[in-house]
Amino acid sequence: PFFPLLISFCSSALGFLATLKLIPAFKEHFISARLSGVDLNKVIKREIPESQGVISGAVFLIILFCFIPVPFLSCFVEEQCKRFPHDEFVQLIGALLAICCMIFLGFADDVLNLRWRHKLLLPTMASLPLLMVYFTNFGNTTIVVPKPFRALLGLHLDLGILYYVYMGMLAVFCTNAINILAGINGIESGQALLISASIILFNLLELNGDYKDDHIFSLYFMIPFFFTTLGLFYHNWYPSSVFVGDTFCYFAGMTFAVVGILGHFSKTMLLFFIPQVLNFLYSLPQLFHVVPCPRHRLPRLDPATGKLGMSYSKFKSRDLSKLGELLLKVAAALRVVEVRRGLEEDGEFMECNNLTLINFVLKLIGPTHERTLTVIMLLIQVQ
Amino acid sequence: MWTVSPPFFPLLISFCSSALGFLATLKLIPAFKEHFISARLSGVDLNKVIKREIPESQGVISGAVFLIILFCFIPVPFLSCFVEEQCKRFPHDEFVQLIGALLAICCMIFLGFADDVLNLRWRHKLLLPTMASLPLLMVYFTNFGNTTIVVPKPFRALLGLHLDLGILYYVYMGMLAVFCTNAINILAGINGIESGQALLISASIILFNLLELNGDYKDDHIFSLYFMIPFFFTTLGLFYHNWYPSSVFVGDTFCYFAGMTFAVVGILGHFSKTMLLFFIPQVLNFLYSLPQLFHVVPCPRHRLPRLDPATGKLGMSYSKFKSRDLSKLGELLLKVAAALRVVEVRRGLEEDGEFMECNNLTLINFVLKLIGPTHERTLTVIMLLIQVLGSAVAFGIRYHLVRLFYDV
Numbered sequence A: 001p002f003f004p005l006l007i008s009f010c011s012s013a014l015g016f017l018a019t020l021k022l023i024p025a026f027k028e029h030f031i032s033a034r035l036s037g038v039d040l041n042k043v044i045k046r047e048i049p050e051s052q053g054v055i056s057g058a059v060f061l062i063i064l065f066c067f068i069p070v071p072f073l074s075c076f077v078e079e080q081c082k083r084f085p086h087d088e089f090v091q092l093i094g095a096l097l098a099i100c101c102m103i104f105l106g107f108a109d110d111v112l113n114l115r116w117r118h119k120l121l122l123p124t125m126a127s128l129p130l131l132m133v134y135f136t137n138f139g140n141t142t143i144v145v146p147k148p149f150r151a152l153l154g155l156h157l158d159l160g161i162l163y164y165v166y167m168g169m170l171a172v173f174c175t176n177a178i179n180i181l182a183g184i185n186g187i188e189s190g191q192a193l194l195i196s197a198s199i200i201l202f203n204l205l206e207l208n209g210d211y212k213d214d215h216i217f218s219l220y221f222m223i224p225f226f227f228t229t230l231g232l233f234y235h236n237w238y239p240s241s242v243f244v245g246d247t248f249c250y251f252a253g254m255t256f257a258v259v260g261i262l263g264h265f266s267k268t269m270l271l272f273f274i275p276q277v278l279n280f281l282y283s284l285p286q287l288f289h290v291v292p293c294p295r296h297r298l299p300r301l302d303p304a305t306g307k308l309g310m311s312y313s314k315f316k317s318r319d320l321s322k323l324g325e326l327l328l329k330v331a332a333a334l335r336v337v338e339v340r341r342g343l344e345e346d347g348e349f350m351e352c353n354n355l356t357l358i359n360f361v362l363k364l365i366g367p368t369h370e371r372t373l374t375v376i377m378l379l380i381q382v383q
Numbered sequence B: 001m002w003t004v005s006p007p008f009f010p011l012l013i014s015f016c017s018s019a020l021g022f023l024a025t026l027k028l029i030p031a032f033k034e035h036f037i038s039a040r041l042s043g044v045d046l047n048k049v050i051k052r053e054i055p056e057s058q059g060v061i062s063g064a065v066f067l068i069i070l071f072c073f074i075p076v077p078f079l080s081c082f083v084e085e086q087c088k089r090f091p092h093d094e095f096v097q098l099i100g101a102l103l104a105i106c107c108m109i110f111l112g113f114a115d116d117v118l119n120l121r122w123r124h125k126l127l128l129p130t131m132a133s134l135p136l137l138m139v140y141f142t143n144f145g146n147t148t149i150v151v152p153k154p155f156r157a158l159l160g161l162h163l164d165l166g167i168l169y170y171v172y173m174g175m176l177a178v179f180c181t182n183a184i185n186i187l188a189g190i191n192g193i194e195s196g197q198a199l200l201i202s203a204s205i206i207l208f209n210l211l212e213l214n215g216d217y218k219d220d221h222i223f224s225l226y227f228m229i230p231f232f233f234t235t236l237g238l239f240y241h242n243w244y245p246s247s248v249f250v251g252d253t254f255c256y257f258a259g260m261t262f263a264v265v266g267i268l269g270h271f272s273k274t275m276l277l278f279f280i281p282q283v284l285n286f287l288y289s290l291p292q293l294f295h296v297v298p299c300p301r302h303r304l305p306r307l308d309p310a311t312g313k314l315g316m317s318y319s320k321f322k323s324r325d326l327s328k329l330g331e332l333l334l335k336v337a338a339a340l341r342v343v344e345v346r347r348g349l350e351e352d353g354e355f356m357e358c359n360n361l362t363l364i365n366f367v368l369k370l371i372g373p374t375h376e377r378t379l380t381v382i383m384l385l386i387q388v389l390g391s392a393v394a395f396g397i398r399y400h401l402v403r404l405f406y407d408v
Helices: A001-023 A027-032 A053-067 A070-077 A086-112 A116-126 A130-137 A148-152 A160-182 A188-205 A212-236 A246-261 A264-269 A274-287 A322-333 A357-367 A368-383 B008-031 B033-038 B059-073 B077-084 B092-118 B122-132 B134-143 B153-159 B167-186 B192-210 B220-243 B253-269 B272-277 B280-293 B327-337 B363-371 B376-399
Strands: A036-038 A045-051 A142-144 A156-158 A298-301 A307-309 A312-316 A339-343 A350-354 B042-044 B051-053 B148-150 B162-166 B307-308 B313-315 B318-322 B345-349 B357-360
Touching: A001 A027, A001 A036, A001 A053, A001 A070, A001 A212, A027 A045, A036 A188, A053 A086, A053 A212, A053 A246, A053 B122, A053 B134, A086 A116, A086 A130, A086 A212, A086 A246, A086 B059, A086 B092, A086 B134, A116 A130, A116 A160, A116 A246, A116 B059, A130 A160, A130 A246, A130 B059, A130 B092, A142 B051, A160 A188, A160 A246, A160 A274, A188 A212, A188 A246, A188 A368, A212 A246, A246 B357, A274 A368, B008 B033, B008 B059, B008 B077, B008 B220, B033 B051, B033 B318, B042 B357, B051 B134, B059 B092, B059 B220, B092 B122, B092 B134, B092 B167, B092 B220, B092 B253, B122 B134, B122 B167, B134 B167, B134 B253, B167 B192, B167 B253, B167 B280, B167 B327, B192 B220, B192 B253, B192 B376, B220 B253, B253 B272, B272 B376, B280 B345, B280 B376, B313 B376, B357 B363, B363 B376
Parallel strands: none
Antiparallel strands: A036 A045, A142 A156, A298 A307, A312 A350, A339 A350, B042 B051, B148 B162, B307 B313, B318 B357, B345 B357
16 A cells, blocks of 8 residues: 555656756747746835746646556556455546636636636536535535533534535635735745645545545645745745745645545644634735725845835725624734724824735744745744 | 436426527627737738737637526526435535536636737747646546556557556647647638537537437437537537637637547547547648648648639638758658649749749648638538548447447
């Protein structure tokens, strides 16, 4: 059973080298296609290729396409299996279909700049094959109720169609959660790298348990993902010579959702997403426009000191809804948000810091150099 | 009891959802026009007097609608297993076929779109379909693993009744995807021809599948219909906007998408030879183009026919080069071709008489050579009629001449 894992490890190492070399090789193609951006937090503005997640994603797909027959080799060579395990094969192909579709739609989003409602639709569509495969392979929508609720709901609860809604939402959540904890060099690829490392560790620990096959399945995806993302991270680390693009966030989110769902450990996986969840909760008021939300919420560079400080959302005091007013009062009292009122000559404006985890960390530790800030954010991920 | 036979219920669902897909494609293409133009995924129609920016790569929209239709359709052929417990054992191998085929097509649409956006080089145009067909080969390997073919009658004395091609069979399958995608890609350049030819090929395949529904390999042909029906209707939506005068261009994305879909149904439906018969015009165009594809004769960037602004008609386009730049092989080829009257060659051009030119070696140019300058819309109609003729010949070969080669 460990022979396929060894093959996976070796091909993933090759994938790491391939990603490392391909990213610079295609730089010109991306810039001529105008898939590039400017680093807002650097003094010198250079055009940097975007959407490099498409390269690491393509390498990932190739590795896995070639890997497809490997877990089943024993069935062909030695006739060691009574009946070909079609259901496991289906799981593998179905998972790849969801991930491939997601990379495609993510790249289309990067190129065409689709609207926000599309960012919720696309992962849902890409997860359809996953749901169908789950339906035909397991069809199990019963969960074990956590102890505190057992008196109320019994030991098992059949969620029925809600289970599928949960799975669909998982993909949407993972992709967008990674996408909004962003803005400083290396944080998107870095956080994904750490989450996948955590999942790999978890899988390895569980290899001696009852659900060995589920965790081996997860490793087949996580190992190539880790190494291709490592190649991407090398170029994305401070100072970034490439940006990963929404493509990468979609790709990473869907891959995590896939292994969580088909490996049956989605709750554990969500635990590895704690920083993303915290960032999401903190961001809610701006995501729902209760508090005004500007186009970019990343920290701002102070050219004099070369350090990043919090970024603020500035708006007219009377434009703020009652709910927003209330929220900000409470948050300021709890010292989680910094609010300044009475700005500009007419005292009409107020501002609050943009509600991202990165800004919150800056609030606690003060202006910081970008590289240090990213390291701190990644350490939070490790914790 | 069912009001329609069980096997046809999924086909009915497929037909209805494909009709919806036609409407969706029809509406989505204009809706996203601005997005494509701002992304600079647009081109100029070289054969129009007024140059406007027209969105490119619209194949990505029809492809995405196709994928959504099929994603939702995945459980439908297997419904009887869940609802009525009518099957003893879940047919995982058929399910794998469906998912594997979708994976190859999805990957191809993705890589095709990446090619359109990033303008990858020619060698990539051969690599990409090969990579996208890997899942197909893997699925074939695990599901069938059968690499034996029935030898055509004339060769049986030499090779026997059956011949195991082994790994060559997989090479053939991989090449099929590469061939289909690029064959559609090079028979191009006039409004509506790419989507039009794909539409006609898919219609021919659908007809063939329907005819074979009473035969021994019913399941293979039903499987093929599951893909061809949505493909036909989404391409129809695309064709509506792409027809003369084009308001959108289909892009390489569409050629990749179409080619891979055809290769998929041909391989997994086990009728790849018949499918290639429907590609007769594409094959002829490919053979005629070979000298330019291999640069034996110089090949310019665009080989489409040229507009004569005075008459508003299209005429042949030419490849102009210095006489002494031509290799001996090219010299020989052109001499033979000119003698056979299949190529028009002019020598001694320019003041110094150093230059020569020949018409670009495409089927479209050849037709223009035969019938003279023509209006673009008429030319496209003629090309599509050639496609229909090719399909008619294909059916004739498949159902009549086939007896010369195989026992049926």
